[in-house]
Amino acid sequence: MSGWRKRLRLGLAGDISALADGADWIWDIVRLEFGKVRECLDVYHALEHLSGIGKLFYGESTEASKQWYASAKRELLEKGHALLAKRLAGLEGEVRTDRQREVLRRLRDYFRNHSDRLCYRERLLEGRAIGSGEVEGACKSMIGRRLKQTGARWKVRRLNRMTTLCSLRYSSLWKNYWKYAK
Numbered sequence: 608m609s610g611w612r613k614r615l616r617l618g619l620a621g622d623i624s625a626l627a628d629g630a631d632w633i634w635d636i637v638r639l640e641f642g643k644v645r646e647c648l649d650v651y652h653a654l655e656h657l658s659g660i661g662k663l664f665y666g667e668s669t670e671a672s673k674q675w676y677a678s679a680k681r682e683l684l685e686k687g688h689a690l691l692a693k694r695l696a697g698l699e700g701e702v703r704t705d706r707q708r709e710v711l712r713r714l715r716d717y718f719r720n721h722s723d724r725l726c727y728r729e730r731l732l733e734g735r736a737i738g739s740g741e742v743e744g745a746c747k748s749m750i751g752r753r754l755k756q757t758g759a760r761w762k763v764r765r766l767n768r769m770t771t772l773c774s775l776r777y778s779s780l781w782k783n784y785w786k787y788a789k
Contacts, residue, residue: 610640625645626736627647627649628649628739646723647724647730650684651740653683656717658676663706684727685728687725687728691725692715695718699711746774750774754769754773
């Protein structure tokens with residue numbers, strides 16, 4: 608069990624999860640700090656990529672693009688990588704430019720690399736978030752407001768500690784943290 612997980616008494620592998628964008632360095636830090644967790648790719652990042660490929664193949668704001676995106680979104684949310692991979696493979700026959708070919712290749716690699724993190728249906732059934740917007744908004748408003756007060760100056764070491772406390776304060780872990788903090 609990792610240091611932070613043990614210190615915060617977060618439990619065994621699998622009962623906590625991480626939600627992040629597709630950057631490898633974020634997943635590396637999560638595993639380093641918390642060990643094995645259930646990982647989920649932020650749905651807004653995934654959908655942004657799908658929207659972009661739909662526009663590239665069917666045109667900006669066209670009915671075909673909107674229909675393709677709606678179907679791809681439904682398949683991603685319901686089945687994760689399985690149906691989406693078939694849908695993207697089906698686009699191979701519609702490639703007309705080198706740019707389309709390259710963007711499609713990168714998108715297929717992106718989703719293949721995150722295939723285990725596309726667990727949206729399961730997370731929704733468990734009542735868990737699939738997008739990080741709420742967390743990002745809370746960080747910006749709650750933590751940012753505290754750290755950006757007039758005249759406030761922070762050293763990185765103290766800033767990290769304050770950010771941790773602010774995060775705990777606005778989570779369900781505040782009482783547990785102080786109960787066990789030494």
